[in-house]
Amino acid sequence: MNIGEMGKTAAALARGFGVTLRTMFRKPTTELFPDGPVKFEARYRGIHVLHRDENGLEKCVACFLCAAACPANCIYIEAAENAAENRISAGDRYAKAYNIDYSRCIFCGYCVESCPTDAITHGHGFELAPYNINALIYRKEQMLEAGAPKQFRPLQPPKSIGTRQAGGAGAGNTSSSRAVPKGTPESPTAAGSPSASAVPSPTRLS
Ligand code: SF4
Numbered sequence: 293m294n295i296g297e298m299g300k301t302a303a304a305l306a307r308g309f310g311v312t313l314r315t316m317f318r319k320p321t322t323e324l325f326p327d328g329p330v331k332f333e334a335r336y337r338g339i340h341v342l343h344r345d346e347n348g349l350e351k352c353v354a355c356f357l358c359a360a361a362c363p364a365n366c367i368y369i370e371a372a373e374n375a376a377e378n379r380i381s382a383g384d385r386y387a388k389a390y391n392i393d394y395s396r397c398i399f400c401g402y403c404v405e406s407c408p409t410d411a412i413t414h415g416h417g418f419e420l421a422p423y424n425i426n427a428l429i430y431r432k433e434q435m436l437e438a439g440a441p442k443q444f445r446p447l448q449p450p451k452s453i454g455t456r457q458a459g460g461a462g463a464g465n466t467s468s469s470r471a472v473p474k475g476t477p478e479s480p481t482a483a484g485s486p487s488a489s490a491v492p493s494p495t496r497l498s
């Protein structure tokens with residue numbers, strides 16, 4: 293090895309150790325999961341979320357467009373008709389059952405793009421790995437917007453109407469008929485939530 297080659301080797305070593313030294317003093321970017329929170333980009337596609345509207349009703353109207361758009365054929369929907377005394381969604385129908393088989397889902401987002409009511413989006417949930425593959429079939433109740441159904445807040449009449457009718461005999465009726473759309477329950481907490489027994493147990497999709 294001549295002097296020139298020795299110099300090149302020394303320079304290469306110095307560059308390499310320089311990188312090592314710089315990295316040693318850099319703040320680590322390692323995620324500390326599960327000891328620390330995981331940072332997601334806003335557009336991360338995780339476990340789906342089924343949303344409710346401002347009245348607490350389910351946005352899904354069981355149109356099947358998401359199931360038709362799904363390239364993995366992993367969405368299973370059972371539709372049912374809404375009834376005035378038991379309204380679940382704002383449309384004519386609602387999804388009595390809505391399952392997604394995450395052993396098939398490729399998180400492509402086609403279902404989200406095809407939904408006409410923005411009922412389904414990707415959340416940031418990612419802890420899917422189970423010991424039993426059947427546990428990868430998520431039911432509507434697992435994906436429905438977190439928490440209890442929001443309390444239905446009737447629309448308030450304009451102040452002028454409310455003031456004029458405040459003492460009148462028909463004030464309550466007028467306010468009520470303006471506030472509650474025809475066929476909408478006053479409290480979806482009582483009538484807007486499907487009973488667990490109404491939803492079939494998840495089964496593997498064929
Ligand atoms: S993300 Fe893609 S594969 Fe998964 S359910 Fe939606 S359409 Fe199907």
Ligand code: SF4
Nearest residue numbers: 352353355356358407
């Ligand atoms: S999630 Fe959207 S596209 Fe799928 S059935 Fe419900 S309303 Fe239709």
